[in-house]
Amino acid sequence: MPEPIDTTTIQERTLNTIQKSLLENDVVEALREIYDPELPVNIYDLGLIYDIDVADNADVLVTMTLTSPACPVAESLPGEVQDAVNQVAGVRDGRVNLVWDPPYSLDRMPEHIQLELGLM
Secondary structure, eight states: OOOOOOOTTGGGSOOOHHHHHHHHHHHHHHHTTOBOSSSSSBHHHHTOEEEEEEOTTSEEEEEEOOSOTTOTTTTTHHHHHHHHHHTSTTOSEEEEEEOOSSOOOGGGSOHHHHHHTTOO
16 A cells, blocks of 8 residues: 655645556545435435545545535535545645536446335
């Protein structure tokens, strides 16, 4: 397993492509620990995460949506995601961009999870 990215000197250097990819994978794993309150599926596999952008300086921007604007956790879930991203070793600054376009669709969920939930 690779060593965590040293954050003590992160401002003095930039991440290479491999380090950015490893950091993105760590962020994905952190997001897989956050579950939708209405479905037994984590937010990453549910398809709520549209993009994870890791900048050269280890800033991370997560672009995400919710199942609907009336989602009961619309006010708390983006903050929970931002907190989880900021707890990932190596992330300098994690931010969340909540978007509504394109609107969420169950098609974003992997087929095997749709089958498990009886949606197909």
